[in-house]
Amino acid sequence: MEQSVKPASSFPLNPHVAALPPYNAGMNIAMARALSGRHDIARLASNENPDGCSPAVTAALASSSFEPWRYADPACTALRTALGDRLTVDPNLIVVGNGSEEMIAAISRAVLVPGASVVTTVPSFGLHEIEPLAAGADVVKIAMTLEMGFDVAGLETAIAAGPRVVFISSPWNPVGPGLDRSSLRRLIGAVRPGTLLVLDEAYFEFADPGAPDGIEVLRDSSIDHVVLRTFSKAYGLAGLRAGYAVCSGLELARVIAAAKTPFNVNAAAQTAAIAALADEGWMKASVGRIRGERARVAAALAGLGFLVAPSQTNFLFFEGKGDSSSLAAGLLEQGIIVKAWREAGYERFLRVTIGSPADNDRLITALQGLARQ
Template identity: 40%
Template sequence: MTKPLRKDLENIPLYVPGKALPEALKLSSNEVPYGPLPGVPEAIAAAVGEVHRYPDLAVVRLRDALAERLGVDAERIAAGTGSVALIGHLMQAVADPGCDVVYSWRSFEAYPIAATVAGLRSVQVPNTADHRHDIAAMIKAVGPDTRAVIVCSPNNPTGQAVTAAELDELFDAVDPSVLVVIDEAYREFVTDPAAPDAVERYADRPNAVVFRTFSKAWGLAGLRAGYLIGSPEVAAAVSKCVIPFAVNVLAQTAALAALEAEEEMRRRVALVVAERERMLAAAREFVPDIPDSQANFFWLPLGERTVPFAAHCQEQGILVRPFDDDGVRVTLGRPEDDDRMLEAIRSFKEA
């Protein structure tokens, strides 16, 4: 087409969302199956009359509420349209010509997209044989041109969480000028005591950046609201890259209402965690090498059987998320939904 288009954009894979087909059981996107939290629909309805006004550019009310809840200064928080957007903005904020970002692979598929768009080179470090981040190898991959190391914990799509000992090792090994970015989109589902709350443990470190989102446990995937906690300098730089008025009126209102329903959020998370443990135990009867999960999904390491299995599930009216020839991510649903998923796994293995 026209000359100004960047040639390197041709090599960026499009972000692939989970499929959505009418009447199908959708276990292909990491959503919670219980609907909005109490009070959220009412808050959204009350705010509809304000949509002719521009939203609060600085997202002051939400940042203040998060600051109080997390015990950090509001100036250390930046808000955006989900943590995925903020990851992209952070990559823009740290990018210099010839620099790179280190992350595990396979991990969240938005990382290579965000890095390339920002002009950073991706240094992808293979996961361990048991589908975890190889922290020692990631440390070795850090070079003089590395601007950030991204840790996805729990890792999307494999579900494994990084331990405090591993993160301590990473922080101690890298130069303080290198940002250690901890993507905790699924933090609320973590039950492993070895996996730390990154805000509690690392927020005082000037090179720590923690991402969180309202899309998962808080049930606001359709409204796009997320945030990061970092140093005031990092938060300010990222905020400069965020599109003005990114967090709209309804998203901020819904996020504030969701925070008021934390007790119910925790109850729903407990239901998901109970299903996770049940499903891991049951599915391992057919796929023994399923790794542990600390998220609201689990990983089927099916290799070359990945695409046939996804097709088999779709024939059964179930949508899952295949990743090339690596494996399949299955989102946890209600018990009756997960029972259907188990039957699909069983019938595939016995076919």
């Protein structure tokens, strides 16, 4: 029997949350199989590591020392200690989250109040807008240049106006380029007292050698800041969710930690992250392979006439020849998931993950065929 549709509820909801735009998550494999009628799906939408994760991770999770029936350490003490040793940072300045996404939410909850101003970029990582909006903040977005790079001068001006928080991802999700050292220092120099700079380095490990390390650049800075990183991408732990925030001060770290839920990072994620961090060689080898494939795929897309943004990540952002949803649908028919970008003004763009060589070949071949149609 069909269930009748209830009328709209008159229950008073938080208007900031009720009005949020949806997060543009990648299509899951079950839906892709249902829509395409194919079983062999190339998952090139969510920037996962095609190499998986270090064997040390699976060994640690299979070890008798991992006890899933026990509560995880709510302070993530062992992981914060390992990170502190690796980064030469006081572990008390590190807050660990259920992915760096939770840290964006915790920062917004800890720092923002209704009516506060936030600056970020467009195209944007959705949560750099969504979480501030949920806190009632106003979001100012600075558009990328025609060359598909940072508008450093525009960002400088917006930052100098004194927003409460600035969210900048470098390397930039979803576009791909990273700030060079000079540009990063320019933006740091524009920050005034009362503004928190949040530098999201989720894709830091994929940047070419010589790219600035935000933790190092900001180490001796007097501005209030947070650097975000994650184990989801280069370390291949997307399904377990572990990320962290390196904060400029103890009080800032304390309040951000207070804004998250207790036991937020589960025991499997903590165990896996410690094991992954200890096997740096596996991660670097994987990143090296992905960089090589990134260059190959970028050259192939450019050869097909697509405008491709420079990338320091494990994905490419490119302008299709028409509405991106149509091109994404054509690829899905061939069992390839990519992400069509839907932000206003950028509906012709797509983001595609650098996958395995075989999946990348499928993408190139499919685009060659679609380009001839």
